[in-house]
Amino acid sequence: MALKFKSFNDARSYVHGLQLKNEREWISFCKSKKKPNDIPSVPRHHYTKEWKGLGDWLGTYTIAPQNKKFRSFKQARRFARKLKLNSYFAWVQYYKTNALPTDIPTTPNRTYKNKGWKGWNDWLGTK
Known part of the structure; x- marks a missing residue:
């Protein structure tokens, strides 16, 4: 039986409530026994259509340097x-x-x- 994950919005709301600051903290949380089974460890693979980046997922809204758009x-x-x-x-x-x-x-x-x-x-x- 395949594991059923929460909807993107529900999962993201849950993650926002954790107040994690960065990828390192997210990975640590995923490796801990605290992560619910209905929250994917690699959300960008599960929520491909909704995925806007780790900053959006965590609620920090930080944009990774390689994704920033700069003036000419x-x-x-x-x-x-x-x-x-x-x-x-x-x-x-x-x-x-x-x-x-x-x-x-x-x-x-x-x-x-x-x-x-x-x-x-x-x-x-x-x-």
Whole structure:
């Protein structure tokens, strides 16, 4: 007899109530004897149509870096230059204030590597 899982919404509501913060905590919970049998350990395989990511499942709404959508290099660089920051250190201080829009990467040197990246002076317009 095949195991019957809760509906996606019911299972997700249950998981939200656990207040788990990340994948490590989810895996630990799944390995424990606390996980009900009607909640799948690998929900993305069972709820393929409804699956929006682990952040949605856990209720943290964190988006995995590989799933984030960023502005084009030129648009993001234009934004960065308008900030009139003069160094990498100033850039880090700025993004740590949480003022950076979500579609601008905190590490543009990685995100735009081979997509126009020429260095911090070019990014900030301090050449």
